Amino acid sequence: MSSNATAVTLHKCAKTFEDGTRALDPVDLAVEGGETVVLLGPSGCGKTTLLRIVAGLENPDKSGEVWFNNDDVTELPIEKRNVGMVFQSYALFPNMTVAENVAYGLRVRRMSKPEIEARVLEMLKMMRITELSNRNIDQLSGGQRQRVALARAIAVRPRVLLLDEPLTALDALLRERLRVEIDSLLRSLAITSIYVTHDQAEAMALGDRIVVMSKGKIVQTGSPREIYNTPKNSFVADFIGTVNRIPFAMINGIGSPKGHDLVFRPEDAEIVEKSSGQFNGKVVNSFFLGDRIRLIVDCGTSEHITIESFQRDVIEEGDEISIRVHQDRFLEIN
């Protein structure tokens, strides 16, 4: 964590739009300098609104405050905040070439021509798109545009980098590849970043910390490990990874003091002999995924159970199996 990096703090920021929609309830958020925080949630949860408040594209409702380190930037418009922003649709200027796009922020700052050229070249090299320098924007593929958008945002050395679902518009394979690149880019730059996505795999891969949001509120904040292993409520548990539910009465030998459902992850279930199983089921679907098998099992509950097993046994549809979950692998959810 660089000491020069900008810490972003939000106090009681809420947002109600003119037509009355309450996009965000009062929210507090503290991002450390150099940290990458991911705002994760389904559409309409307020994550993009929150990002835009940090950017300066939206003003928080009165009494909301936005601080960059010790500067109160609440009243500053986006032009004066020195942030870098990558939009979902990239917002590249169609009337300019790639190089001109990347140079735009530098031109606004009235840097000298040789300085601009040097910096643009540096950025193009960093994003590995030097050969695209003179191309027009509409001649680029999705992945290339994304790199140009990143180069342009970083060229101005922003205090904070804001990314609004930058990978959503790309196909799955490209997304995975670019995810890794963005991750190493953010780490090497050591810049404070706020990243918005609805893809939980992306969030887990990129975030130092994840902020899970729902319906305008922050539901849980924590490291990827914390969020995955100790989700605070069923919304978070359901949103991150897959989760199974069993009414506790079904299980032999397990006591749940509050009488709740027992909740566990697919990879924590073990296929065992009938004598040591906690409950039984019939395999409805079996998927061989190479390194493991995924089974959809009907245990008599309203929803089928999903199990992932690394065991090498061949298990097929129609088989009867017994399942055991270790005591402390059950998730505790209110």
Added chain:
Amino acid sequence: MRRPKIFYGQLFFTLVVCAFLIVPAILSALAGVTENFFVGLKSGFTFRWIIEVWELYSETIYLSLLIAVFCLIINLFIGVPAAYSLARIGGRTARIVEEMIVLPVAIPGLAIALALIIMYGGFRDFRISWSFILVGHVLYTLPFMVRSVLAVLTSTNFKILEEGAASLGAPFWHRFIYVVLPNAKPGILAGSLMVITLSVGEFNLTWMLHTPMTKTLPVGLADSYASMRLEVASAYTLVFFVMIVPLLIAMQLLAKSQRQPKKLIQDEDAH
């Protein structure tokens, strides 16, 4: 490619209709360069009518061009920012304002002229100057510039582009000049050509507003048909065509280049 029989039938029909429209125009133009219209081409080919037109009516040609240029300049300074504001505001307010701007097109030119005379006829100096006609022309052409630019702006999602430029630190004027205007260029260009063409050809309004000292080309044309030899009037029409047709062709070419979508290169990311 084998075309069905009905294609030839339709083609023939289209050509006949075109001929119906074009042949009289060609005859009229021919009359302008013939010694004697009633004798026909046999009487000889001549430029004397065109020269006579120039001697009698050159001021009208200059005035028409002058008004058209000023009309364009005013349209650019009023119409482009207006279109931008309307595109930004959006919603019902924008629609209502747009309807009001378009109103002069729906109202007969004579009615607009009368309204102008009633309102401003009292200011004598203004009334007898060519700027009076200019006002009428601006009222009539503004909706075309505004509509043209508005159409292009609403189709390019310029708000996101502006946000992108703002995020890079650009103040309003910088992103207006370097991001918004260049992307509105096709609309501005199309609007400009339309404004010039409409202004040069405008008759209804100008006829009511003109004085003997402020005649435009179409007004002079009507004049010549009423009081001059047919050959002179036809030569005058020919001059008018020579001015207008290049503009119309330019508009067509521009519209065609807009309609061709640019190809997106879907190459695989090399990395």
